[in-house]
Amino acid sequence: MTHYNQLLQQEIRKYREKTRKSRNLNNLARSLLPGGDTRTVTYFKPYPLYVREGSGYLVCDVDGNKYIDFLNNYTSLVHGHRHPKIVEAINNQLTHLQAVHAPTEKQIELAKLICERFPSVEMVRFMNSGTEATMNAIRLARAYTGKKKIMKAEGGYHGTHDFAMISVHPPSEKYGSLNNPESVPEDKGIPKAVLKNVIVFPFNNFEVTEKLIKRNKEELAALIVEPIMGTAGIIPPVKDYLKFLREITIDNDVLLVFDEVITARLSKGGAQEYFKVEPDLTASGKMFGGGTPIGLVGGKEEIMQLYSPERKEFLSQSGTFNANPVTMAAGVATLKLLTTQAIKKINSLGGFLKKRISNLFSEFSVQIKVTGVGSLLNIHFTNKEVLDYRSSLTADKDLHFLLYLSLLNRGIWIAPRLMANISTPMSNRETEKFLKTLGEVLVSIKPAIEEKAPHLINKEM
Ligand SMILES: Cc1ncc(COP(=O)(O)O)c(C=O)c1O
Structure with missing residues (x-):
């Protein structure tokens, strides 16, 4: 058996021993839910953990094992689990009103906070997920421009609607040339008709992006992009790339849509403030719900007004749970807690962790890359x-x-x-624990790295 397989089997055995109740629950769940869950990303072999409790930076599984949570429901829990102020806001709301077929004051409060914070957002509409946010932003861009195609980055993730599920994880044998990437459907459920309306561009590639925009501009409604590519591995934009996207979209009458579902945490005004580039529309979600489901589209008043039912022709955007008061209350509490100070703290902890992870791998003579910005980072086993x-x-x-x-x-x-992110309850105690544990793991897995990726071993050190 190879070192890699031996070590993997050893870790799987350890995992099975520690998580018997999770295994039993997964066995039960498999007969009721395909694969035992309803969220593809949470699955891993041999079975995912079932979690019972979360508090601050800790989660506890059903077997009683505790974990420091550097995943935070894929970045949505910027204040960790059950922050007392967010719980209080939700409880308060629940004593008054749960859900209703009418607007509420809380919606105005959250909208105001968002419009004050995000430079390009003059008006906002709420929905229930990031998927709905990007779907609505794209539809809004089509309605506003009268054009039908969109451009998205290869590897860009914008949720699970048809137009987003193109070239998210395209296999190398299908993705075509870098000069003209193919539009590859993520699975067999995506209709072929969608493909010709989604142009795929390589992120951070000025030349090809420009060529594709110019070639398609007559039919191109919008270019949608994550300012930092999340699912592809927390990949930041190279210098001036976002600025270039802003200029080239203006020059070619194409709307620029930022998907800030993950990056909204980077500064009070999200990535657009951090990188000083203002899109026409912003789609977001995750952290704004304070641990409850949310999506939102914001942007310039002139475009957003297309949603107004007071217009003769308007864009319909309904949802039974849109702007539900519990989410609105949790969102308001979240933003009030997310002060400049709090953001500075998580960003500096993230930057520190990123640097120390790189140094630690170097001490083990292993070359890797750690990408990221602020409180977001990703380790990559590549040189x-x-x-x-x-x-x-x-x-x-x-x-x-x-x-x-x-x-x-x-x-x-x-x-x-290998994506990790920092929540506000964390301090350098937790990042030190991360680094100490990583050091122990590297001692254990070094033979597997030497065997599987000898090119990453730095022989001069
Ligand atoms: C950048 C980005 N856009 C959109 C989405 C979809 O959001 P949701 O899972 O809330 O539908 C995600 C989710 O991870 C995301 O990371």
Whole structure:
């Protein structure tokens, strides 16, 4: 047996021993829910953990194992679990009103906070997920421009509607040339008709992006982009790339849509404030719900007014739970807690952790890349610069999983794709614990790295 397989089997055995109740629940769940859950991203082999409790930066599984949560429901819990002020706001709201077929004051309060914070957002509409947010932003862009195509980045993730599920994880044998990437459907459920209306561009590539915009401009309603590519591996934009996207979209009459579902946490005004680039529309969600479901679209008044039912022709955007008062209350409490000071703290902890992870791997003579900005980071088992989806594929995904499971078994929970993020209840005690555990794991898995990825071993050190 190879070192890798031996170590993986060892970690899987350890995991099974520690998580018997999770295994039993998963066995039960498999007969009721396909694969035992309703969320593809939470699945991993041999079975996912079932979690019972969360508090601050800690979660506790059904077997009583505790983990420091560096995943935070994929970045949505910027204040960790059950922050007392958010719980209080939800409880207060529940003593008055749960859900209703009418607008509420809380909606105005959250809208005001968002419009005050986000430079480009003059008006906002609420929905229930990031998926709905990007779907609505794209539809709004079509209605406003009268054009039908959109452009999205290869590897960009914007949720699960048809137009978003193109070239999210395209296999190398299908993704075509870098000069003209193919539009590859994520699965067999995506209609072919969608493909010709979604143009795929390589993130951080000025030349090809420009060529594709110019070629399609007559039919192009919007270019939608994550200011930092999240799912592809927390890949930041290279210098001036977002500024370039802003200028080229203006020059070609194309709307620029920022998907700030993950990046809204970067500063009070999200990535658009952080990078000083204002899109026409912003789609977001996650953290704004304070742990409850939310999506939102915001932007310039002139575009957003298309939703007004007071117009003769308007865009319909309904949802039974849109702007539900519980979410609105949790969102208001979340933003009030997310002060400049709080953001500074998580960003500096994130920056510190990123640097120390790099140093730690160097001490073990292993070359890796750590990408990220502020409180968001991602480890990649590659020595190539990670600038776009294709370069992120150079990383050894088997090693990613081994590191993930080894950390999990020792009480550190990050994403299987090795994304981690900081929540406001954390301090350097938690980041030190992360680094200490990572050091122990590296001692254990070094033989697997040497065997599977010898090119990453720095022989001169
Ligand atoms: C950048 C981005 N956009 C959209 C979405 C979809 O959001 P939701 O899962 O709330 O539908 C996600 C979710 O991870 C995301 O990361």
